Amino acid sequence: MSSSATLDIIVVGGGIAGLTTAIGLRRAGHHVRLFERAATATAFGAGVVIGYNASKVLTAWGLDYDSYNINVAETFKMMKGDTFEEMARFEPGLYEELAGGSRQYYAHRIDLQQALLNLATRQDAPGRPIEVCYSADVVSYDPKAGSITLQDGSIHRADLVVAADGVHSLAPHSLLGADYSNYDISHTGTTIIRFMLPSSAILSDPQTAHLISSPGQFTWFVHPDRNRWLLQYPVRDNTEINYGMYSRVTTSEQINEQVSRFKGNRDSLRRELEGFHPDIGQLADKTSEILPVWKLAERPPLPTWYKYRLVVVGDAAHPMLPNQGQGAGMCMEDAGALGVLFSNIPDKSATSITRRLELFFKLRHPRASATQLISHCPYFEDAVGIMWPELVKVMKPKELPRKNDRNHIREWLFAYDVNAEAEAVLKAEQDRTPQEKDAC
Incomplete structure (x- = not known):
């Protein structure tokens, strides 16, 4: 059996994207330090939807929904707001079989953040507990050096830096340089x-x-x-x-x-x-x-999410409107994929890290970008039809949801199992011959 390396990883951002990413990489056996600009663990907003696709990641990690008063979703109704005439309805259990038995949940954002922080830092969870550094405002990224610079001037280096610091992250600037103006928020x-x-x-x-x-x-x-x-x-x-x-x-x-x-x-x-x-x-x-x-x-879908030792995830990579309830879900899918794809990495070299980031990008970019574009439109509109010219730029037409079919969008979102997809990608990578690896 080949040995695997333990990476020193920096995750920037203590929200849903940062915490889930840190948990996934902790479980993959790495040493993770999380840098959060706030002085304490905080969460803005209120409710957050954990879709059937997203809960597959959290459930696999053993998240205790009940202990954090996280609601199971039961039914969905869309109604005319002036007459209460019903426009659409989903009954209990409609998507459970399609989603492999997973459930959808509704959480208060503060409760979810506390649940994730517990998974990240508790001693008895798989991997080494995550070190959380508060009051750590990142002012610049260096992709090649694998470093971040804080507002106090201190520089922190790692084998891999994951920017999960939201829609206003500086990391995309570091990835794209002068081209960033075409992808501004x-x-x-x-x-x-x-x-x-x-x-x-x-x-x-x-x-x-x-x-x-x-x-x-x-x-x-x-x-x-x-x-x-x-x-x-x-x-x-x-x-x-x-x-x-x-x-x-x-x-x-x-x-x-x-x-x-x-x-x-x-x-x-x-x-x-x-x-x-x-x-x-x-x-x-x-x-x-x-x-x-x-x-x-x-913003429009970014052309890349990684460069050297830096990668963006969550809203830093694909900010989206909440019209499909998938903003948090895509963060959790990113985290699940990174956790799997950075398991059993052979060494700390830039070559090995870049290869795993390439696999991550190829797996996640089409789906997250398509979800980002579909989320531009309210649920009651034909989002796929409206966004079709942009959607076919990021995903093959045969892999997209059908036009004018809201329910198929839900099926497309909920049936997806990021853990299984990432495991298949990792197995294919590990099964490659030395000659195939040299050809990359």
Whole structure:
């Protein structure tokens, strides 16, 4: 049996992408240091969807959903927001067999982050516990040296650096150089007002109680103008309800604004809810006065995710709108793939590391880029048809979901098993003859 090397790996970013990546690489037997710019473990936002495809990764790692009050998803309904007329429905168990028995979950982002941090640092998990360095703001990357420079001037080196530090990461600049301007982040004109309410506050009001028809239900209320929609789903064992009020705008002020997160108020939510049924409008009276508002950004698919000893994952690689609920899912798929593909690496050489990064990119780029493009459109639109000219640039037409078939998009997303796909890629790599390896 051939021996395998233990790599010294730096992961930048302590969010979902960074923590899952660190866990995957820890489990592959490597020494992982995680650098996070915040002073403590924090999580912005509220609810997060863990799709059937993503939970395959977390379940394989032994994540204890119950201990962190993470909800199992049960049903999905899409309704007209002014009349409550049903537009679509998915019953319990619809995708479970297709997804190999995995489930979909809804989590409060803080709960999920704590669950992942526990998996990353606990002593009794496979591999060496991850070292977490807080107040570590990265100001530059050096792909060839495999190093990061922090704001305090200190330089830290590793065999591999993984940038998982979000949509505003500096790592893509280091990968693309002057070409980065063609792939810069742009604000989409879509905003989201996030808020959470206790389930009891909704159920105790006769005007709003019917909005929660069953536990574990995701409800999508579509405004008559089809430029606004309200998402509703439970977290924390159905004790809280997560809301996202989305709005597509076209004013240049919104698009050019570079602040991605700012504060709104209850009156702004009331204005966004105008035109919905009055029962939905009643929700605004139950919120706090100050509400977080996010302006959502995206970029075209990057032409590469790696260079020398640097690779980008998660939102640093493929930021996407949440219209398919796959932002966190693609982070988890990236992490699962890296964990498998960096198992049993023969040595620490740049050649071996670059080869594994090449395998990672070839496996992940088509699927993540296609998901990124499909996510540009709201769920109720023909996303594949609208984005088809761009989709065929990143994936073969026969491998894409069908046009004008929302359910097939879900099947395409949920049936995928990144662990199995990565294991097949790694086996093919290990089965190559010496002559084949020399030819690369």
